[in-house]
């Protein structure tokens with residue numbers, strides 16, 4: 001049986017752990033490393049599928065937790081699945097709800113069976129088990145789907161994290177057994193273990209023994225420092241097989257993306273570009289620009305003078321500032337479009353620097369120019 005996704009390692013960058021790869025899915029073959037825009041409720045906020053296609057998005061995310069609670073996976077299934085429902089014909093990845101339950105839901109109670117929590121929309125008690133999460137993702141129909149896991153606090157005790165990792169491995173096994181469509185939906189295991197090397201190793205070895213088609217590294221970007229995150233990646237990525245994709249969940253600033261690629265990560269997702277866009281903050285090659293700021297009232301330059309996106313070629317800071325301050329939806333469309341273009345272009349440049357074996361020089365350029373070296 002053909003795996004639902006096939007990863008091919010094309011080239012290793014000479015001086016780092018970075019890899020150039022190809023990820024074949026039922027909805028296309030895409031280059032890695034890649035950034036995946038987040039479309040929590042079956043839409044990447046303020047973006048049309050056509051615009052996402054134009055800026056080079058390949059795989060986008062949707063959230064199992066949200067779509068289960070609203071509109072219900074049954075409606076998405078009746079529509080023919082997520083691709084049809086949201087008119088997106090490239091890749092779709094859904095997470096399992098693990099992170100949302102632990103970050104969004106009120107009062108939650110974790111048991112061996114699964115997690116009990118209160119629905120953040122109506123306060124009703126809900127229950128999500130590893131099998132239920134898989135059933136929802138099977139019905140939503142993404143190309144890539146996640147096992148249900150616990151995303152524990154990074155600064156929890158060793159004993160807590162050890163128990164959590166061992167339960168997450170048992171849940172992963174249960175999810176594999178419940179998975180109905182392994183030939184066209186690729187189920188990834190999620191490596192946990194917080195900042196403990198031996199627990200990250202145990203989690204990775206447990207999941208690798210179950211032979212998943214891809215592996216996520218979860219439990220990061222949850223309040224730990226970038227140095228701590230990079231340190232965890234330094235020892236976790238090598239526990240994962242070279243011939244499978246590695247997906248770092250919840251990471252999406254330029255510096256963290258580059259440092260993740262250097263440590264062998266292939267896939268990233270983050271709400272950051274679209275979330276900060278909604279309050280008028282833009283990512284530029286000269287650092288963050290808060291376009292609603294009064295100083296841009298008569299600034300008729302583009303958001304980023306080094307950017308060739310549709311927004312930077314046609315609209316000024318003054319105009320976009322006006323729209324944001326007037327709560328005009330077109331304003332957040334423009335900032336969202338630019339921020340996503342910025343990160344997708346960054347990843348295209350990262351892939352080129354892997355081809356050219358000069359990723360570390362590119363990192364230096366980005367950290368210096370984009371203001372990440374400023375303490």
Ligand SMILES: CNc1nc2cc(C(=O)NN)ccc2[nH]1
Pocket residue numbers: 095098099149150151190217218219220221222249250251
């Ligand atoms: C924004 N930070 C961030 N950390 C994440 C961790 C996970 C995870 O461990 N899921 N099982 C998912 C999404 C995340 N987003």
